[in-house]
Amino acid sequence: MAKSYKEIMNHITTFIFDVDGVLTDSSVHVTQNGEMLRTMNIRDGFAMKAAVESGYHVCVISGGSSEGVRIRLRNLGITDIHLACPDKVAAFKEYIELYQIKPEEVVYMGDDIPDYHVMQLVGLPACPYDSSPEIREISKYISHKNGGEGAVRDVIEQVMKLQGKWHVYYNGKHD
Template structure:
């Protein structure tokens, strides 16, 4: 495992996720009545729950706004949800002010250009495997898994491994 990523992950107190292309495969599904749906990966959901149980706070920042994301955040118990916010760096600063945290204590997982300012600012800024090439080149690291296909789980487990909480979380299921 990449030593630099592990070192960066040790300080993480807050993990932030983009939605489309990170917690989903990036496709948008619109029904005839105008409503939309998204598919989420249960492996990612379990990883987020494990990360929260280890003491790391979680947040979602999405440029789009949809009730589906609100419901997913509620189902997982994600504490901080920001939707319809295109300037994610402004949201990050608001959230850090509220929580009393610094950039080095934040991990962010994104996939496209609107995520890049946050990826570059935080202590651990990562991109999913199928992220935009420019974003992947400027991230601290890139997951092996694609967005919506376990990338968030991989990200969560990296943080937990670095902080020494992964094995205990997994052993609870033995």
């Protein structure tokens, strides 16, 4: 019998996220200079920082490239940032090998076809509500939130609550 997503969440040590469509709402605003600006949800950022400070591995793997995104993620304490990544599966395998992480301990949240193959390798493939049909089909957890609108916060908060770390974090008792 297949495990429920809540059973899998009990063993999560690592969160990996795509950027566009997961940390953002898939929109880009293009300036006259050709710079592409993205909007990120502040609550997603709070949850990512909480996860880092609570000892979880947090990684971002994205095909997109933006120095602004890199700076935002670094300010949250995330050090494993793979932007302009042509092969997400290779980046994932290198990452888990580096930190000796078992694939079944990983949540990977993606939203579209470039995330498909890496999502098949993890314990908990997850996606925002507004993800492509192919990604929704293989996801064991579909957030009730859209990309860029709290889907990242949703999955992190659920894992941390199940593991008894969320309330500890926000009560100021974390290390």
